[in-house]
Amino acid sequence: MKLRSLTGSAAPVALVTGGASGLGLATACALRDAGATVVIVDLASSLGVQVAAQQGLIFCAADVADADQMDAAIRVAGHQGDLRVVVACAGIATAGRAVGRHGPLALAEFERVLRVNLTGTFNTIRLAAAAMMTSDPLGEERGVIVTTASVAAFDGQVGQPAYAASKAGVAGMTLPLAREFAPQLIRVVSIAPGIFETPMMSSLESKAQESLAAQVPHPSRLGRPEEFAALVLHIVDNPMLNGETIRLDGAIRLAPH
Numbered sequence: 001m002k003l004r005s006l007t008g009s010a011a012p013v014a015l016v017t018g019g020a021s022g023l024g025l026a027t028a029c030a031l032r033d034a035g036a037t038v039v040i041v042d043l044a045s046s047l048g049v050q051v052a053a054q055q056g057l058i059f060c061a062a063d064v065a066d067a068d069q070m071d072a073a074i075r076v077a078g079h080q081g082d083l084r085v086v087v088a089c090a091g092i093a094t095a096g097r098a099v100g101r102h103g104p105l106a107l108a109e110f111e112r113v114l115r116v117n118l119t120g121t122f123n124t125i126r127l128a129a130a131a132m133m134t135s136d137p138l139g140e141e142r143g144v145i146v147t148t149a150s151v152a153a154f155d156g157q158v159g160q161p162a163y164a165a166s167k168a169g170v171a172g173m174t175l176p177l178a179r180e181f182a183p184q185l186i187r188v189v190s191i192a193p194g195i196f197e198t199p200m201m202s203s204l205e206s207k208a209q210e211s212l213a214a215q216v217p218h219p220s221r222l223g224r225p226e227e228f229a230a231l232v233l234h235i236v237d238n239p240m241l242n243g244e245t246i247r248l249d250g251a252i253r254l255a256p257h
Contacts, residue, residue, distance in 0.1 A: 194249025
């Protein structure tokens with residue numbers, strides 16, 4: 001689906017969750033530059049209002065794991081035109097061993113990570129796909145859905161059981177969803193980023209960030225949000241990318257600790 005070639009009539013609509021910062025914001029701006037009308041979804045407590053005003057985006061406050069709030073966000077996108085691209089970037093990372101110094105990990109902590117990262121991603125997909133199915137095909141496609149897994153889905157470290165499980169779930173549902181939506185001409189692809197410059201990463205001390213960057217074989221640095229966004233654009237443009245989880249990680253394989 002070539003976004004730039006679709007702008008001769010009505011601009012295609014894209015929706016990006018987690019769009020107020022990090023990977024989501026970089027992706028939203030890249031889609032905007034490619035000619036899409038972009039709706040970003042983030043929490044009401046985020047900088048979504050300010051970011052949208054500064055970047056020429058449309059902000060909708062919603063919790064991705066809330067059925068009613070996300071249904072409203074999809075409707076906002078639908079008011080702008082045909083929803084053609086959805087990118088699910090919303091996520092949280094909470095470290096915690098299954099059994100730590102103070103005993104077993106609180107079950108609520110495990111469930112919170114899965115609720116946002118996995119349930120929130122599925123909630124976004126099910127509602128977005130239903131909206132896409134009501135649009136007329138553009139050539140051989142109706143729409144593209146891109147989700148965000150993580151290298152932790154495959155190389156999960158000690159202290160990451162919740163995060164790794166949630167991202168493994170995202171990767172695991174990519175193929176069955178792509179197969180399900182194939183008759184409706186909707187593709188589903190997941191990106192598994194490595195260590196990127198994001199608000200989560202910036203919360204670490206500079207020495208910790210430098211240590212993580214040094215573990216990346218090549219290029220030996222943290223990934224840039226714009227590089228994630230560039231892959232999203234390529235996925236949208238390349239119709240043969242479907243049902244796959246693509247690692248974007250500079251060849252890193254996370255050590256156990």
